[in-house]
Amino acid sequence: MALPTPLQAFSGVPKTHAATDQQTIIDGEKMTGAQALVRSLEDLGVEDVFGIPGGAILPVYHQINDSTKFRFVLMRHEQAAGHAAEGYALATGKVGVCLVTSGPGATNVVTAIADANMDSVPMVVITGQVGVQAIGTDAFQEADIVGITYPVSKHSFLVTRAQDIPRVLSEAYHIASTGRPGPVVVDLTKTAQTGDMYYSWP
Numbered sequence: 053m054a055l056p057t058p059l060q061a062f063s064g065v066p067k068t069h070a071a072t073d074q075q076t077i078i079d080g081e082k083m084t085g086a087q088a089l090v091r092s093l094e095d096l097g098v099e100d101v102f103g104i105p106g107g108a109i110l111p112v113y114h115q116i117n118d119s120t121k122f123r124f125v126l127m128r129h130e131q132a133a134g135h136a137a138e139g140y141a142l143a144t145g146k147v148g149v150c151l152v153t154s155g156p157g158a159t160n161v162v163t164a165i166a167d168a169n170m171d172s173v174p175m176v177v178i179t180g181q182v183g184v185q186a187i188g189t190d191a192f193q194e195a196d197i198v199g200i201t202y203p204v205s206k207h208s209f210l211v212t213r214a215q216d217i218p219r220v221l222s223e224a225y226h227i228a229s230t231g232r233p234g235p236v237v238v239d240l241t242k243t244a245q246t247g248d249m250y251y252s253w254p
Contacts, residue, residue, distance in 0.1 A: 080249075080250030080251050080252040081250065081251045082248060082249070082250055082251075083248070083249065083250075083251050084111065084115075084214065084245065084246060084247065084248060084249075085111075085213075085214030085217050085240075085244045085245045085246065085247050085248075085249060086111035086112045086114065086115045086245045086246070087115050087118075087251075088214060088217045088218055088249055088251050089112050089115070089178070089217050089221065089240065089245070090112065090115045090116060090118065090119050091218075091251055091253075092217060092218045092221040092222070092253070093119075093122060093149065093221070094119060094121040094122065095218075095253045096221065096222070096225050098121075098122045098147075098149050099121075099122050099123065099146070100122060100123050100124075100125060100140060100149070101116075101122055101123070101124050101125065101149045101150070101151055102125045102127055102133045102134075102136040102137045102140070102148070102149070102150050102151070103124070103125075103126070103127060103130075103133045103150055103151030103152055103178075104126065104127050104128070104129065104130055104133055104152060104153075104157070105153065106152065106153020106154065106157045106180060106193075107153060107154075107180070107193065108153045108154035108155070108157075108180030108181060108182060108193060108242055109151065109152065109153045109154070109157075109178075109179070109180030109240070109245075110153075110180075111242065111245040111246055112151065112178075112180075112240070112245060113151075124151075129160065130152045130153075130156075130157050130158075130160035130161045131160050131161060131163055131164060133150050133151075133152060133161065133164075134150050134152075134160075134161035134163070134164025134165065134168075134175075134177065135163075135164045135167070136148075136150075137149055137150040137164070137175050137177070138164050138167060138168045138171075138173050138175055141168075141173050141174050141175055142171075142173060146174075147174045147175065147176055147225055147228050147229050148168075148173070148174065148175040148176070149175070149176050149177075149178070150164070150175065150176070150177045150178065151178045152177070152178070152179055152180070153179070153180040153193070154179060154180040154181050154182060154193045154194065154195060154197070155192075155193030155194060155195045156193065156195075157179070157180065157193075158179040158180070158181075158195055158197040158200075158239075159195055159197070159200065161177055161179070162200060162201060162204065164177075164235075165177055165201055165204055165205050165235045165237065166204035168234060168235040169204050169205055169206065169234050169235055172232050172233045172234055173233060173234070173235065174228040174229045174233035174234065174235075175228060175234075175235040175236070176221075176224050176225060176228050176235075176236050176238060177201075177205075177235055177236070177237050177238070178238045178240060179197050179237065179238070179239050179240065180240060180242065180245075181194075181197070181210070181239045181240060181241045181242065182194045182241065182242060183241060183242045183243045184212050184241050184243040185243070187241070197237060197239050198210050198237065198239050201237045204235075205234065205235050205236060205237050206227060206228065206232075206233075206234030206235060206236055207224070207227045207236045207237070208236070208237040208238075208239065209223075209224060209236070209237065209238045209239065210239045210241070211238060211239065211240045211241060211244045212241050212243060212244055213243075213244055213247065213249075214244050214245070214246075214247035214248060214249035215247075215249040215250070216244070217240070217244060217249070218251065218252065218253055218254055219254045220238060221238065222253070222254050224236040224238050
């Protein structure tokens, strides 16, 4: 009687598990995290995004012009971008989306986040963040926006890996728009934006 192979003997993982994961990787389109963010917004059916560029979110802004499925509205201040996304959500009944940079860019949008939380307005606020290796080092334009917005948002995410972007965007959109609506913060590290991944919509 033949002995089982190590894979067959390991009962903690189904035999098809490794093959399924590998197949997912093969089937997905390779892209950067920044490209995945834009693709995720498209897959969510987002039609308008309000924001202002800055250093920690530039990889995403470099990809925005490639999208023909949503319109980017350039604002002159992050607070205005936040309130524009909030007003858009109130006027249309859709989730408002705002895209700003790290540090002062992110802190400038906190008032709009708090207001949306008080008024139950569905909003997804995407903020840039320094690279993972720089978090906690008082890096240039680093701010703990997840900690800052914790008391005034419905939920906050810190994204450190490119492959998590589609799932997090899907969850953020769902959380913002279901139950008692409210603002969700997605803090996107530069590491996640520039990393490579195989895109698959969850």
